Amino acid sequence: DQQVKQNSPSLSVQEGRISILNCDYTNSMFDYFLWYKKYPAEGPTFLISISSIKDKNEDGRFTVFLNKSAKHLSLHIVPSQPGDSAVYFCAASGNYGGSQGNLIFGKGTKLSVKP
Amino acid sequence: GAVVSQHPSRVICKSGTSVKIECRSLDFQATTMFWYRQFPKKSLMLMATSNEGSKATYEQGVEKDKFLINHASLTLSTLTVTSAHPEDSSFYICSALRTYQHFGDGTRLSIL
Numbered sequence: 040d041q042q043v044k045q046n047s048p049s050l051s052v053q054e055g056r057i058s059i060l061n062c063d064y065t066n067s068m069f070d071y072f073l074w075y076k077k078y079p080a081e082g083p084t085f086l087i088s089i090s091s092i093k094d095k096n097e098d099g100r101f102t103v104f105l106n107k108s109a110k111h112l113s114l115h116i117v118p119s120q121p122g123d124s125a126v127y128f129c130a131a132s133g134n135y136g137g138s139q140g141n142l143i144f145g146k147g148t149k150l151s152v153k154p
Numbered sequence: 155g156a157v158v159s160q161h162p163s164r165v166i167c168k169s170g171t172s173v174k175i176e177c178r179s180l181d182f183q184a185t186t187m188f189w190y191r192q193f194p195k196k197s198l199m200l201m202a203t204s205n206e207g208s209k210a211t212y213e214q215g216v217e218k219d220k221f222l223i224n225h226a227s228l229t230l231s232t233l234t235v236t237s238a239h240p241e242d243s244s245f246y247i248c249s250a251l252r253t254y255q256h257f258g259d260g261t262r263l264s265i266l
Contacts, residue, residue: 082160088254128197141203143200144190
């Protein structure tokens with residue numbers, strides 16, 4: 040049973056518009072959430088994270104929102120750029136192994152930003 | 155900074171062969187590294203946590219004797235798939251922990 044779900048396998052957005060990638064989780068023990076970005080033939084690279092004590096974290100064009108009651112988080116990219124085209128993975132971590140320990144990944148959402 | 159190198163990127167070998175995959179943190183020391191596996195259309199799944207100077211911690215269902223992990227230095231962890239069989243064919247990827255996990259580019263293992 041998947042503890043971290045990314046229900047949209049793909050998303051297409053026009054350049055300059057907002058991209059919203061969604062992620063749901065089932066385990067209420069998760070206390071740290073991360074988004075990774077992956078280009079073809081490369082490993083995932085860290086993008087942004089959020090602790091469960093916050094509901095929003097912003098870094099430039101990237102903002103992550105956390106709704107603990109709904110067990111839902113989302114990544115907003117605005118404005119979207121063609122270079123943002125990649126697969127985005129949502130990951131969650133519980134307290135064992137430290138807050139950045141064992142990561143539970145979603146299956147990823149492929150974002151395509153069209154010029 | 156925080157570069158992780160994984161080698162080789164692709165391996166094709168015969169059934170029964172043992173395959174070693176290396177994971178190096180190039181510009182930082184990593185006490186803790188992680189090994190993941192990804193089957194087609196599935197998410198990355200943690201196999202084991204590798205701690206420098208001590209035994210690895212394996213996730214449930216991962217055979218310790220089949221997937222040997224050695225973390226002999228602060229910059230190198232190795233995963234050896236012993237006597238590999240076709241069902242071990244998968245994408246293996248490592249990460250090293252510094253604030254958060256930094257990933258290598260992965261190894262595509264194909265066992266014929």
